[in-house]
Structures are given as C-alpha cells and as structure tokens.
Amino acid sequence: MFRWSDLTRPNGQPPSALTTGLLAFLLLLFCLNKVIPINDAMSLSPKGIFNPGRLSNYPLAHLSLFHLFFNAFSLVGPLNVFESQHGTVHTGVVLNLTAVMTGLLYCLFGKLFYPDTSIAGASGWCFTFFGYFSYKESAISPRYHIPNSNFAFPTVLAPMVLLILISILVPGVSFWGHFFALMVGYFLGAKEKAFRKIMPPSWIIEKIEDKAEPLIRLIPSWVKFYREKDMTERDVAKYTSLFAPHDPLPLHNAVETQPSGGRVLGTA
Template identity: 30%
Template sequence: MPSFPQFNPARIRSYVFRLPLCTRVLAAVMICLYIATIPFPWLREFGQLEPAKMNFTQMHRLNLFPLMHLNFFHMIFNLIALTPLLERFESEFGTLVTLALFTGPFGTIPGGVYTLLEKFVLHSNTIVMGASIWVFLLLSAEVMKTHKTNPTFNVGPYKIPTWTTPLILVLVTSFIVPNVSLLGHLCGAGLGYLWASGYIKFLVPHEKILRWVETKLNLLARLPHYVSVDQKTYGRYGVLPTSSTPGAPLGNMPRSPEPGQKLGP
C-alpha cells in the first residue's frame, strides 16, 4: 500500500513560527483586514481597485487592493499560496527590501498598469482585489531562476519553455476559477519577469541606506525574525560572495568550485 504524508499540526505550527518578520506582518494585515470587513463592509469598497474611480485622491487603492479579499475562501487560498513564496523572497532579499517593495512598487506598478489598460484600452471597469497578483509576481520571479538551469520541461512529445509556466497557470486559473482577472494576473506576472531579469532592481533602496537604517535602529537585535541585509540566504541578489583566489577561505560559507560562479538557480 502506498504511504501518504499525514497532516501534522506540529510541523505547520513550527513552520509558521519560523516565518520572517515582513511575511508575518503582511499575512496578519490580510487576516485583520478581512475580519474588519465583517462589521465594516465599506472597508472592502474603500480598498478595492476600481479603475473608474481612480484619480489623485484615490491612490491609496493601489496599495490596499492586494491586501483586501472578497470572502474567507478568497483570503485563505491566496494566503496559502503567497506565504511560502513571500517567505522565500524575504529570506533572500531581507526584511527592509521586502517591506519597501510590497508596500510600494509591487502594488502600485501592476495596479497602475491594470488601471490604465482598463480605462484607456479596454474601456472597462472590472474591479480587482486580492494577493493573487503578488502570487503570480513571485511565481514569475522564481521560475526565471529555474529557467536558467532547466530551460524546458517535457509534456508528452512537446518541450515547453520553463519561463512560460506562470502564464499557463494564469490561463488555467482564468478558466477554472470564477471571477478572476486575467489582466490583473498578467500585470503581476509581467512585473515578476522584469524583476527577475534585473530591469527594475533600481526600485530597491541603496544598500548603504539599508545598512544605515539597520545599524541606527539596531533592528536585528530589537525585532525578532528580522532578516538583515547581511544575513540573507543567498546574498543581496542571489549571489554568494566568492574569492578570485582558489585557496581563499570563506569561513563557514559554501564556495563555488570556480571563482565567481553563481551557486544555486
């Protein structure tokens, strides 16, 4: 008989307690906002992205719409999909970078592009909300790393480019899940491709500024589960420091077999 993995609440509890700080905060905000919309349903209308209402007095919607959800199942499914991706991103780039991006350009840019396309190209007013735009953004960024080591995967006799996986998921989701925004998901995925390709790395605050803030406020010592600029899993942009001297030690850090070679996907 095949053995199936058993549901283990202790492992889930351990995983949740190990989540880095910004991932915890964003997840908690999503849950709290959903709970708040039960007695105050007007909060959902206040935060949802409605293209027809967008003007300079409604810019808060670009920051709030990924955090708002239509109902409990919408919120919980997005939370389950987003948490491991966001945790991986924060472990790689640090808490300050994650906070700056996901409370700023990772919401405003895809939301702004979506609004412009809806208003001036499609002449429509489809309302969107939910963290799925971040899910496809992070999926696109992750799959671009995989694409470098595994450019294709096989489906029967066909070879499918690995980088197209999020686009396939966007299409499948739009067919099988009711009331999802194909355009909104594509806007999120597009920004993820740009991020992974390095075209928008300028959105990240300069490392000297991040180090100054961390040192000045002593964030690493004061905040539990905080991920420092210097203590991320893969270094600032996924590359470990290496030495040009073959015998130069790197302490406890694993070293590439060739000087300057990137480790991992």
C-alpha cells in the same frame, strides 16, 4: 525532491518575519472588514489611477475566506524564500513597488477596455513571484517536463499556463490583473539590478532598521527577521534552484535516443 519545508522554512531557518506578519495582517483586515467596510476604500479600478492609497493597498483586500486562504497558501512559499534571499525591509519595499506597477498597468489598459471593473486581493503578488521564480528557474532548467509523460514546455511559461487554467476554471477572476502582475514578475526576474535603481539604497534601509530596532527586538524567535546588513552578497549571489538541491536524479524519465538523433484578483 522538492519539499514544502524548503519554502516555509528556507535554508532550515524559521519562517520569514514579513511573510508571517503579512499573512496575519491579511486575516486581521478580512475580519475587520466584517465590521467596517474597508474593502471599498482599498479596491482598485481604472478610475483610481491617481489614488496612491488604492494603488498600493488593493492586494490587502479580500472578499471571501476562500479568496484569502487561496491567496495566502499560494503566496507563503515564494514570499518566504524571496525574503530570506533579499532581506525583510527590502522585501516590503518590493511588495509595495510591484503592487503599484501592476496597478498602474491595470489602470492604464483598463481606461480603454474595462473602465468600471475593480480588482482586489493578494493573488497579484502571487503571480509576480511566480513570474520572478519561473524566470530564475528557467536559467537552470529551461524546460519543465510534466511528470509521467513525455510532454514539456518552457519553464518560464509555467505561470502563464497556470494563469490560463485559473481564468478558465474559476469564474470571475481578473485575467488582466493577474497578467500584468506576471509581467512585473518577469521584469523583476530579468532586470533585478535595474529594478533596484528605483529601490531605496541599502544605507537607507539600514537606517530604517536602526530606527525600528526596538520593534524588531519584539519579534518572536519562531520567525526570522532578515537584516539588510546580512544581505551583502545579494547582488552577486547566483540563483539556487528550489527543486534541484534535494533531488540529484532527473525529475522525469528521459527519452532514450539513438546516437544519430467587479472582478478581483483570484475570486469573484
């Protein structure tokens, strides 16, 4: 059966370095905003489409402790796993690129429909990775069966169901911010090799790691830095289900058949 430790300690390894550091950094920025209004400089509205800082930094801003906690809790699992499979520096670049892609889509669409509405928060990243993993998971389990019921729906649409529920139940969330982040996640899952064409090549990432080696050595042993040179099988490795390895039995009871048959991402 699926276990929380599979997400927070992928493959039995310590928590991933970037994931752990990012969560600590988000908390630091939240506390710093109480002294200096940095959120005002990071939130993104359609008017900021030509502002590179806002396009890449809006996921770092959070307006409430609940907003921060919910996003951190939702992000820690999928980001830990992604980093363990792709490398630490590689994952950092993916975070930046997907934030910019989501931001551009939000701004271009918003020029027509919500020109004065801003977004902020890491829930965009959450939906990007929800979309990525749901697409990958759908190749192994095409349909998700609701526990203790006979109802099922396509696995790839699970994040869309979550998006709709959150939009209904949580006032003030940015439906379009989440939606475009989810679309970027689907694209990343479906066209990962194509996405890597806009990524720095591995040799550049390895150079960055070589230059940062003195800092990497300072990383404590209770987190794991995944080096680019150890990710040589990334392009050919097959996706492994997050749910199947520890549950050889069906996740649902099969039905017997006869032989013939201002808004922000995640809070107000």
